[in-house]
Amino acid sequence: MPPSRTARLVVLAAGQGSNLQAILDAIDRGQLDARVVLVVSHRPDALALERARARGIATAAQTLADVRAQGGTRADFDVWLTQTVAAAHPDLVVCAGWMLILGEPFLGTFSGRAINLHPALPGAFIGKDAIGQAWQAAQRGEISRTGVMVHEVVAALDAGAPVAVEPVPIAPGETLDALTARMHAAEHGLLVRAIAAKLGQPIR
Numbered sequence: 001m002p003p004s005r006t007a008r009l010v011v012l013a014a015g016q017g018s019n020l021q022a023i024l025d026a027i028d029r030g031q032l033d034a035r036v037v038l039v040v041s042h043r044p045d046a047l048a049l050e051r052a053r054a055r056g057i058a059t060a061a062q063t064l065a066d067v068r069a070q071g072g073t074r075a076d077f078d079v080w081l082t083q084t085v086a087a088a089h090p091d092l093v094v095c096a097g098w099m100l101i102l103g104e105p106f107l108g109t110f111s112g113r114a115i116n117l118h119p120a121l122p123g124a125f126i127g128k129d130a131i132g133q134a135w136q137a138a139q140r141g142e143i144s145r146t147g148v149m150v151h152e153v154v155a156a157l158d159a160g161a162p163v164a165v166e167p168v169p170i171a172p173g174e175t176l177d178a179l180t181a182r183m184h185a186a187e188h189g190l191l192v193r194a195i196a197a198k199l200g201q202p203i204r
């Protein structure tokens with residue numbers, strides 16, 4: 001990508017969209033020379049989609065159940081996702097609260113151009129509720145810190161070469177709500193730094 005061109009981002013999101021908002025805020029502040037051109041979700045009621053529509057950003061949504069109800073398969077969902085994202089010509093695909101494994105042909109099409117945010121340190125607490133899993137482990141005295149990471153998207157869930165990692169200590173007696181709030185705050189900064197790194201942009 002020529003360094004002078006504003007980067008095109010496609011965000012895959014199925015949650016509250018606070019990380020999508022962090023990206024949009026960073027763009028507004030001039031920290032990223034980028035534009036979110038499409039937000040895709042596997043949950044049509046995701047707040048992330050509402051945040052996108054409020055900004056006039058194109059959205060696309062379909063559940064796996066919708067595809068299966070029409071006689072389709074998981075492979076059909078992956079083809080729809082890949083074609084939908086490819087049509088937006090992204091420089092980078094950012095998974096920010098995407099909760100499905102990404103299969104072929106997505107991986108083959110976007111390998112090296114797709115990153116995933118996950119609220120755990122590399123190799124720890126994969127899948128859903130990673131913050132809760134870490135908090136429970138801390139209550140059992142097994143760990144005293146967790147963290148957030150952005151990694152390259154690969155076939156395995158919440159794995160792939162780390163792009164950026166930030167440890168988050170778990171304070172003694174800290175509630176799950178308090179830890180969750182600090183984890184999200186850490187994610188919002190880390191994700192913007194990781195996107196800048198992938199785009200080869202200096203962080204401003």
Ligand code: GAR
Nearest residue numbers: 015016017018019020097117118119
């Ligand atoms: C974030 O905590 C993100 O790390 C997590 O979903 C949340 C989405 O929050 N992703 C995963 O757990 C991926 N395995 P948001 O919708 O407010 O951005």
